[in-house]
Amino acid sequence: MPRETPPQRPWIRVTLTTSIVAILLCLILISLSIGVIETSLADLFSQAADGEGLLLLSRLPRTLATLLAGASLAVAGFILQTLVQNRFVEPATVGTADSAALGLIGVSIVLPDAGIFSKMLVGSLAAFVGALGFLALVKRLPRTQPLLVPLCGIFYGGVISSVATFLAYENDLMQYIGIWMNGEFSGVLQGRYELLWASGLIALAGYAYADKFTIAGLGRDTASGLGLNYSQTIHLGLAIVAMVTAFTVITVGMLPFVGLVVPNIVSRFVGDNSRKVLPLVALVGGTFVLGSDILGRVLRFPYEIPAGAIFGVIGTFVFLWLLLARPSRA
Amino acid sequence: MPDKRLIFLFLSALAACLAFMLVGARGSWDFLLVFRGTKLLTLIAISVAVAVATILFQTLSANRILTPSIMGLDALYVLLQTILVFVLGGAGLASLSAEVKFLASFLLLMFASVLLFGVLLNRQREDLFRLLLIGVIFGILFRSVSALISRLIDPSEFMILQGELFASFNKTNTSLLAISALMIGLCCIVVWRRRRVLDVMALGRETAIGLGVDTGRELFIGLVIVSALVATSTALVGPVGFFGLLVSALAYELMKTSGHGPVFIAAALISITIIVGGQTLFERVLHMGATLSVVIEFLGGITFLLIVFRKYKA
Amino acid sequence: MIDIQNVTYHHGRSLILDDVSLRLKKGGITALVGPNGAGKSTLFALMARLLPLQSGSIRFDEMEVGKTGTQSLARKLAILRQEANVASRITVRDLVGFGRFPHHQGRASEADEAFVQKSLHEFDLASIADRFIDELSGGQRQRALVAMAFAQDTDYLLLDEPLNNLDMYFARSLMQQLRALADAYGKTIVIVLHEINYASGHADEIIALKQGRVALQAPPESFMTAENLFAIYGMDVQVETFGNRKIALHQV
Numbered sequence: 028m029p030r031e032t033p034p035q036r037p038w039i040r041v042t043l044t045t046s047i048v049a050i051l052l053c054l055i056l057i058s059l060s061i062g063v064i065e066t067s068l069a070d071l072f073s074q075a076a077d078g079e080g081l082l083l084l085s086r087l088p089r090t091l092a093t094l095l096a097g098a099s100l101a102v103a104g105f106i107l108q109t110l111v112q113n114r115f116v117e118p119a120t121v122g123t124a125d126s127a128a129l130g131l132i133g134v135s136i137v138l139p140d141a142g143i144f145s146k147m148l149v150g151s152l153a154a155f156v157g158a159l160g161f162l163a164l165v166k167r168l169p170r171t172q173p174l175l176v177p178l179c180g181i182f183y184g185g186v187i188s189s190v191a192t193f194l195a196y197e198n199d200l201m202q203y204i205g206i207w208m209n210g211e212f213s214g215v216l217q218g219r220y221e222l223l224w225a226s227g228l229i230a231l232a233g234y235a236y237a238d239k240f241t242i243a244g245l246g247r248d249t250a251s252g253l254g255l256n257y258s259q260t261i262h263l264g265l266a267i268v269a270m271v272t273a274f275t276v277i278t279v280g281m282l283p284f285v286g287l288v289v290p291n292i293v294s295r296f297v298g299d300n301s302r303k304v305l306p307l308v309a310l311v312g313g314t315f316v317l318g319s320d321i322l323g324r325v326l327r328f329p330y331e332i333p334a335g336a337i338f339g340v341i342g343t344f345v346f347l348w349l350l351l352a353r354p355s356r357a
Numbered sequence: 358m359p360d361k362r363l364i365f366l367f368l369s370a371l372a373a374c375l376a377f378m379l380v381g382a383r384g385s386w387d388f389l390l391v392f393r394g395t396k397l398l399t400l401i402a403i404s405v406a407v408a409v410a411t412i413l414f415q416t417l418s419a420n421r422i423l424t425p426s427i428m429g430l431d432a433l434y435v436l437l438q439t440i441l442v443f444v445l446g447g448a449g450l451a452s453l454s455a456e457v458k459f460l461a462s463f464l465l466l467m468f469a470s471v472l473l474f475g476v477l478l479n480r481q482r483e484d485l486f487r488l489l490l491i492g493v494i495f496g497i498l499f500r501s502v503s504a505l506i507s508r509l510i511d512p513s514e515f516m517i518l519q520g521e522l523f524a525s526f527n528k529t530n531t532s533l534l535a536i537s538a539l540m541i542g543l544c545c546i547v548v549w550r551r552r553r554v555l556d557v558m559a560l561g562r563e564t565a566i567g568l569g570v571d572t573g574r575e576l577f578i579g580l581v582i583v584s585a586l587v588a589t590s591t592a593l594v595g596p597v598g599f600f601g602l603l604v605s606a607l608a609y610e611l612m613k614t615s616g617h618g619p620v621f622i623a624a625a626l627i628s629i630t631i632i633v634g635g636q637t638l639f640e641r642v643l644h645m646g647a648t649l650s651v652v653i654e655f656l657g658g659i660t661f662l663l664i665v666f667r668k669y670k671a
Numbered sequence: 672m673i674d675i676q677n678v679t680y681h682h683g684r685s686l687i688l689d690d691v692s693l694r695l696k697k698g699g700i701t702a703l704v705g706p707n708g709a710g711k712s713t714l715f716a717l718m719a720r721l722l723p724l725q726s727g728s729i730r731f732d733e734m735e736v737g738k739t740g741t742q743s744l745a746r747k748l749a750i751l752r753q754e755a756n757v758a759s760r761i762t763v764r765d766l767v768g769f770g771r772f773p774h775h776q777g778r779a780s781e782a783d784e785a786f787v788q789k790s791l792h793e794f795d796l797a798s799i800a801d802r803f804i805d806e807l808s809g810g811q812r813q814r815a816l817v818a819m820a821f822a823q824d825t826d827y828l829l830l831d832e833p834l835n836n837l838d839m840y841f842a843r844s845l846m847q848q849l850r851a852l853a854d855a856y857g858k859t860i861v862i863v864l865h866e867i868n869y870a871s872g873h874a875d876e877i878i879a880l881k882q883g884r885v886a887l888q889a890p891p892e893s894f895m896t897a898e899n900l901f902a903i904y905g906m907d908v909q910v911e912t913f914g915n916r917k918i919a920l921h922q923v
């Protein structure tokens with residue numbers, strides 16, 4: 028990867044965390060209070076029956092969904108970057124999301140009546156295989172060219188996605204591609220987003236293994252030397268990334284660049300110690316995505332702009348800035 | 358005595374064109390000739406445009422992986438069109454003729470690309486992968502900004518935009534054929550006359566300067582031509598994705614030389630064969646008209662990975 | 672005559688060349704020596720307009736770099752870069768042929784073809800003329816590049832470490848060829864050398880660059896002293912006289 032470690036100044040992390048929490052709380056309140064049906068915050072929290080119904084049925088689920096999706100994608104991005112030892116990779120740019128979509132298309136063609144659970148399973152499995160394939164590709168690239176990794180990832184993803192598009196086109200499933208690949212939270216209602224809790228839990232599990240992922244990222248030899256079961260750890264990490272990606276794709280659609288931008292920004296401020304960084308990564312991820320969602324809701328009120336479209340623009344800007352601002356060691 | 362390979366390529370392009378005109382032809386020839394003929398001309402025009410633009414761009418950037426599309430140039434054209442709709446509004450745009458809109462977008466594209474790539478190619482050319490990644494991300498940025506702006510546009514005006522932008526190999530936009538053909542023809546003449554200077558440019562910047570080539574000027578002329586070709590081909594059939602990469606890789610593989618004369622001809626003929634032949638196959642034989650671009654996307658992506666892995670093994 | 676006046680060059684903030692002024696007379700071989708990073712390649716790049724001048728001026732006879740059209744300069748001087756790599760996949764014959772480009776702008780005449788043929792022979796490349804550049808050994812490629820610079824048929828030749836990758840035989844024969852060119856055609860050849868004894872044995876004059884400054888400019892007899900070499904390279908070297916040449920025993 029190697030991220031440079033800024034001087035250890037604990038107060039930075041504390042101040043940063045506090046201010047992000049404060050921003051997040053504000054955003055949550057805003058998110059709960061805006062929408063086509065006007066409600067004041069007071070209404071939401073009063074006992075008025077429709078206010079409560081709206082809150083529980085739609086506003087709260089939507090807010091939670093954005094937070095969960097943002098946080099778990101950011102964590103997944105961090106894990107992937109650690110495993111691949113490259114700061115420019117994330118599920119949407121290395122074909123993991125496209126593989127998940129391909130799996131979902133496949134299962135929709137073969138078993139049109141499959142339940143959500145089996146779809147999930149196939150989607151996650153496909154994402155996992157896709158991630159394994161990417162890792163196999165990366166191994167064959169020279170380590171001296173770190174930028175080749177995201178580049179090949181993008182093209183690898185493009186190849187997979189063209190297969191998915193082809194299948195979808197020939198089977199009249201194109202609208203799904205649109206839904207899965209474009210993250211959007213307007214359809215989130217109670218009962219339609221709960222899978223994201225699972226995604227959040229999985230990301231949390233990633234936290235427990237954070238140190239092991241860091242060691243595995245150093246390569247098979249180093250990791251084995253330190254007594255780590257290398258392939259098991261890699262597979263576990265990829266499984267976490269794959270599941271988070273697949274769950275997000277199927278519930279709200281893919282949000283590209285969250286997993287890339289957030290860890291990079293956070294590590295600029297607080298360095299790379301994964302234990303310390305990961306909670307902040309999750310927090311910032313949730314905040315960014317919630318912010319984009321709110322922006323999408325107010326920018327062209329009463330129409331909505333998908334959070335994915337907003338974040339796509341912000342994310343690419345940040346990515347370009349990362350590329351242009353740094354000297355050629357990625 | 359032309360090269361045997363070029364003769365073979367010419368025959369295959371010719372066969373593709375004949376097949377396009379003849380396969381499944383039913384009904385009045387007067388109608389068919391006009392209808393299919395126009396479409397065939399459009400496909401040939403963009404084939405040539407994409408082939409020439411790609412080879413030229415690769416020479417200017419001194420490598421064989423970059424293409425205007427990969428570097429986001431056609432996405433930039435789409436973005437400029439979107440911005441035009443956004444600024445002028447659907448009504449304002451409807452009052453302009455297709456030619457005026459096209460020329461406006463082309464001039465903007467030329468300006469933007471000379472600015473963008475002039476700087477990028479001058480500054481970052483030693484670091485190919487950084488340049489490439491920056492280009493790819495710029496492409497994604499242009500696409501996402503277009504998507505965002507098109508969401509901001511009134512839905513009814515968005516319909517106008519869609520009509521303008523959603524051309525494809527399958528549904529070509531023939532209203533601009535005459536002006537496009539003219540423009541592509543002009544570009545080809547200019548490029549052909551400069552082919553020997555391009556050979557020198559391909560040796561690398563320092564060698565070219567040493568041999569007395571004004572590389573800054575050549576870069577500028579080249580970028581203007583690439584912009585013109587990309588603008589025309591995007592206006593006619595929309596973004597072409599990896600198609601250019603596929604064509605240039607095949608042309609260089611087949612010709613085994615860097616001489617721009619034969620390579621330009623080979624690339625144009627290969628391009629015609631793939632697009633016209635592919636369209637005949639997919640539309641008339643397999644009845645899967647809309648999926649040719651997806652298949653090209655697939656093949657182009659694989660080509661990219663193959664080139665990279667062959668050249669940069671760990 | 673090459674006339675370099677007050678050339679200073681910065682890379683970002685670091686000073687690479689510090690007020691370099693030099694005069695090289697027309698005809699003959701001048702060797703440019705100095706430790707790695709002294710600024711020799713940078714000076715060459717400025718002389719050959721590969722880098723823009725920041726201050727000072729450089730002239731080849733009546734032609735001032737930066738004020739003369741790049742095409743005319745290409746007929747006045749040829750340069751071989753230190754890390755010359757050829758981006759395109761071409762044969763040795765084509766590569767050498769490009770050396771004639773400044774003269775014919777792409778339309779080679781028979782005289783041009785003949786000159787290419789002569790260059791190929793001159794540098795022992797006739798047998799590999801139709802091989803591709805990327806299939807050659809480092810030394811063969813180096814000779815092809817020198818032949819290309821020769822084919823440019825200019826009054827001035829700037830060669831940056833042309834002996835790289837050459838074996839003993841070709842290194843000496845290249846130096847002898849350059850000597851012959853200088854003597855027979857009156858060419859002015861400036862050549863960056865790391866092996867000081869080639870400079871001593873073949874050059875008319877030696878210039879030492881150190882940390883971006885001219886440290887010494889002298890004919891070989893007076894240049895080759897233990898004190899001078901110590902001042903330039905910071906190492907103790909014994910200098911012996913063999914016949915009419917001075918040889919530094921620095922390998923041991």
Ligand SMILES: Nc1ncnc2c1ncn2[C@@H]1O[C@H](COP(=O)(O)OP(=O)(O)O)[C@@H](O)[C@H]1O
Nearest residue numbers: 682685687705706707708709710711712713714
């Ligand atoms: N692109 C560059 N960026 C920064 N410094 C450079 C660059 N190129 C050369 N330099 C520096 O300029 C100095 C002179 O380099 P160079 O002219 O190549 O020396 P020489 O050819 O004498 O070995 C060196 O210190 C080198 O580090």
Ligand SMILES: [Mg+2]
Nearest residue numbers: 711712713753
């Ligand atoms: Mg040097």
